[in-house]
Amino acid sequence: RIFTDVYNGGHRMAEVFLDRSTGRLLHCNVLGDRFLISHILKSAHTLAVIHATPHKMNHLLHLCLNLPPSRKIPEYPRPSNHSLHSLSIFPGTKWCGAGNVAMNVYDLGKARDSDMCCRDHDHSKDIIPAFRQKYGIKNHRFYTMTNCAEDRKLFNCFLNVGSFTxxxxxxxxxxxxxxxxxxxxxxxxxxxYKYSGGNSRKKSCQVFTIDASKRRKWRVFRPPNFLKAFMQAKKGKNITANLWLSDDMKV
Structure with a gap:
């Protein structure tokens, strides 16, 4: 079942899962981004969407965000095709996910330190909204792209907090x-490069570097592997050398 207050001027949606025999709330996927919600509602069955008042939505979100962690958080998340689950507000937070469900800038979830990382990132000024263009770059994703300086801050903030969340x-x-x-x-x-595969001579890149022979321009970059960086940091290794790679790089 899907509850939303967007039809009453809000910006929140909750996909709830109940125990069929007891009606007990088991799990929630919560979103706080109006654009993403409107896209989801276009493909949702009308009868499955419940129009909630802001008061009803506040109560439901309170229940969702206070579910026991054992019902909500698996071990480290694994890749999934379920984009709604991946983009939903993360358990224990109000700012981490698509949009936010906070009442004000001081309203933080139980995972306070992690939520502060996301809140600060959400207030980034240099962004490209979903399906918009800036600096000659088109954002084809359902969520906002941010200047790499801000994404690096978020990356390092999560590393520095170092909690399970x-x-x-x-x-x-x-x-x-x-x-x-x-x-x-x-x-x-x-x-x-590292070569393998005998006669096939398959190659994979082992070390990346900045290519200063090319001209500077606005580019799209991807982050290094976060889990690998976390494990390196735990071992006391220097992670500042981990490059953010340009999408136009030819390997």
């Missing part, structure tokens, strides 16, 4: 959703 968020945002950012700069290139 922050690591799960980092894996979800950077490894599963494979978020992209934009920046004015040089492209990247492979500096050293």
């Amino acid at each position: 922050s690591v799960s968020l980092g894996v979800t945002f950077f490894d599963i959703l494979k978020t992209r950012c934009f920046e004015y700069g040089y492209p990247t290139k492979c500096a050293r």
Whole structure:
């Protein structure tokens, strides 16, 4: 069942899952982005959508956001094709996911430190909204693209918090959703290959570097693997050398 207050001037939606025998609330996927919600509602069956008042929505979100963690958070999240689940507000937070469900800027979830990372990122000024264009870059995704400087802050904030929630968020945002950012700069290139496969001579890049021989321009970049960076940081290794790779790089 889907509850939303967008028809009453709101910006929130909750997909709820109930125990069929007891009616007990088991799980919620919560969204706080009006654009994404409107897209989902276009494909949702009309009878499955319940128009909720802001008061009803506040009560439902309180129940969803206070479910016992054992019902909500698996071990580190794994790749999934269920985009709604991946983009939904993360358990224990009000700012981490598509949009937010906070009452004001001071309203944070139980995972306070992780939520502060997301709140600060949500207030980034240099963005490209979904399906919009800026600096000659078209955002083809259902969520906002942000300047790489802000995405790096979020990446490092999750690493520095180092909690189960922050690591799960980092894996979800950077490894599963494979978020992209934009920046004015040089492209990247492979500096050293590893060859394997006998006669087939398959190659994979082992070391990347900045290609200063090319001109600087606005480009799309992808982050390094978050979980790998987290494990490196735990071992005391320097992770600042992990490059964010340009999407136009030829390997």
